Amino acid sequence: MLKIWSMKKNEDAVAKKKPKTSAAQIRVQKDLTELDLPDTMKTHFPDPNDLLNFTLTITPDDGMYKGGSFVFSFAINTNYPHEPPKVKCTQTIYHPNVDLEGNVCLNILREDWKPVLNLNSVMVGLQYLFLEPNADDPLNKDAAQELIKNREHFLSNVKQSMRGYNIKGVQYQNVMG
Amino acid sequence: MPATTQDWDERYYHVDQILEKPGPRTDPGFLAGDEVKEFLREKCKILVIGAGGLGCEILANLALTGFKDIHVIDMDTIDISNLNRQFLFRPKDVGNPKAIVAAEFIMNRVPGVTVTPYYGKIQDKDDDYYMQFNLVICGLDSVEARRWINATLVNMVDPENPESLKPLIDGGTEGFKGQARVILPTVSSCYECSLDMLNKPTAFPICTIANTPRLPEHCIEWASVLEWPRVHGDKKMDTDDPEHISWLYNQAAARAKDFKIEGVTWSLTQGVVKNIIPAIASTNAIIAASCCNEAFKIATSSAAYLNNYFMLIGTDGVYSYTFEHEKRDDCPVCGGEALDMSISSETTVEQLIELLIEKQDIQIKKPSLSTPTAQIYFQAPPQLEAATRPNLTKKVSELVPADGEITVTSTSLPFSLSLRISYT
Ligand SMILES: [Zn+2]
Numbered sequence: 259m260l261k262i263w264s265m266k267k268n269e270d271a272v273a274k275k276k277p278k279t280s281a282a283q284i285r286v287q288k289d290l291t292e293l294d295l296p297d298t299m300k301t302h303f304p305d306p307n308d309l310l311n312f313t314l315t316i317t318p319d320d321g322m323y324k325g326g327s328f329v330f331s332f333a334i335n336t337n338y339p340h341e342p343p344k345v346k347c348t349q350t351i352y353h354p355n356v357d358l359e360g361n362v363c364l365n366i367l368r369e370d371w372k373p374v375l376n377l378n379s380v381m382v383g384l385q386y387l388f389l390e391p392n393a394d395d396p397l398n399k400d401a402a403q404e405l406i407k408n409r410e411h412f413l414s415n416v417k418q419s420m421r422g423y424n425i426k427g428v429q430y431q432n433v434m435g
Numbered sequence: 436m437p438a439t440t441q442d443w444d445e446r447y448y449h450v451d452q453i454l455e456k457p458g459p460r461t462d463p464g465f466l467a468g469d470e471v472k473e474f475l476r477e478k479c480k481i482l483v484i485g486a487g488g489l490g491c492e493i494l495a496n497l498a499l500t501g502f503k504d505i506h507v508i509d510m511d512t513i514d515i516s517n518l519n520r521q522f523l524f525r526p527k528d529v530g531n532p533k534a535i536v537a538a539e540f541i542m543n544r545v546p547g548v549t550v551t552p553y554y555g556k557i558q559d560k561d562d563d564y565y566m567q568f569n570l571v572i573c574g575l576d577s578v579e580a581r582r583w584i585n586a587t588l589v590n591m592v593d594p595e596n597p598e599s600l601k602p603l604i605d606g607g608t609e610g611f612k613g614q615a616r617v618i619l620p621t622v623s624s625c626y627e628c629s630l631d632m633l634n635k636p637t638a639f640p641i642c643t644i645a646n647t648p649r650l651p652e653h654c655i656e657w658a659s660v661l662e663w664p665r666v667h668g669d670k671k672m673d674t675d676d677p678e679h680i681s682w683l684y685n686q687a688a689a690r691a692k693d694f695k696i697e698g699v700t701w702s703l704t705q706g707v708v709k710n711i712i713p714a715i716a717s718t719n720a721i722i723a724a725s726c727c728n729e730a731f732k733i734a735t736s737s738a739a740y741l742n743n744y745f746m747l748i749g750t751d752g753v754y755s756y757t758f759e760h761e762k763r764d765d766c767p768v769c770g771g772e773a774l775d776m777s778i779s780s781e782t783t784v785e786q787l788i789e790l791l792i793e794k795q796d797i798q799i800k801k802p803s804l805s806t807p808t809a810q811i812y813f814q815a816p817p818q819l820e821a822a823t824r825p826n827l828t829k830k831v832s833e834l835v836p837a838d839g840e841i842t843v844t845s846t847s848l849p850f851s852l853s854l855r856i857s858y859t
Contacts (some may be wrong), residue, residue: 259474259479259569259733259734259735259736260462260464260602260732260733260734260736260740261464261736262597262600262602262619262622279805279806279807279840279842279853280586281582281586281627281767281768283807284767284842284844284850284851285767287803287805287810287813287842287844287851288844288850288851290813290815290816290819291803291813291814291815291816291819291844291845292815292844292846293815293816295816300816300817301816301818302818303818303819303822306810306818306819306822307809307810309810336579337578337579337582339630340578340579340582340630340633340635355642357645357661359661359664359665361641361645361660361661362641363640363641363642363645365640367641368638368639368640368641369638369639369640371635371638372631372635373630373631374631395640395642396642396645396646397641397642397645397646399646
């Protein structure tokens, strides 16, 4: 059998026995404790011992969604960061990039996810959707068309939806709390 | 009958050409002759993880090169679709555990070889189990399982015990592409070090799936990503349940019809949701051969082994490339530092943090601490900081047992630092 041990002795960094903490777990600890969020974003852990499931509340201080308070759920699985966190909007909101089921169209949550990205990048990406809703990647087609056709009307729909009005037969949730 | 008596004359004639005399490139530690033959055939114990496409090839190769004490783990049962390439299985075996059928087949076919199967998960086994082997070969299709065995073998390395370092040979294939690599835990780059090199599963932009489907795959993803949760709520989709696949297939087919897209079939639906890339028998054969060659070279020291990554790309001609993947300092499994720390049983968490910050050699700022099962103190986010703040005034000894481990993360560390705590 090959003598690997002798090669090891030559290594300057002689590793000591490492802890049982899983790589995903350490990575989540690192991501969370190094979060650098503006005042407009807050995390909440229903069970503070469970780091893998939490919510993020975004309260934009600028743009068309100013004044609203938008809540997203985050679910991280043990294959993180090979797989991205699963993120959903927990409210029914009027937004071109969020559908009525809470699915979010944000490239880094799916096709452009890479393990070098972290929770901070996802959160900043989500906030950006409220500052710059993007009609090119629609999930709520009506909202996207309105944004392209008539920005003023779109804005008024946004304001009404945020107060819990019904738009085109869809009951939106009041997010002004 | 003992295994040796079943060896007929010239059984290993060709293999012995390599083992009976050193060559120009053999390792200086290579002892040609009976000793190495005896080690390979009587003493060496090898574990094969996975008895699927790669695993069948690996088991056959090992048995025929003279490994005689082989163990195999697989949690799957045989499906009819496996039979085209997993050649240890026959139609009568469908539904039976792969590990058990493969073991029986090899033992019947290659006299004198003992294959010990385990039908279950690698996670069922503990360090003592893995410690009994000289070598581990993986032929898995799951990233998660590979990460687990890699971390387990890296964590098992005990600086006091040379036997605790188990070479891991990892094979993987995806269609016409494949790779074989040799991982010497804590010495060379590990599986986690190269996690960002993996091909990620194809994911289509969610808005394309929702609005502008053009491919049958878009319709299937629409059914599984958007329709399933909308209709079934929190009920989890089970990609192994044919009824679930049928439901998805029906939804996808209806949508494909609406958008005049052709090509949605039941098996494509299953392939997309299970993220199956068609397995190619010849790719498996090449990668398994490479893995077994490495196992043979490492077990016998008869030739230089792979350092450390072999890549095969068979999509355009046959291209292969070998390179040394570098170990990463910020690897969460094999990188980072480990530190033994001896503190008084009266030391509080706050005092421990002070000690860490004052340590000149590690230069740590704002450390966050946890044990494998609980948080000790988190600098952020605010809610967790508040929840863990009461721990600051507690004694470390109330939270961490003697010889217990603390994981420290900080922006100033490449990844993490592990502390092993002893009390004075
Ligand atoms: Zn590593």
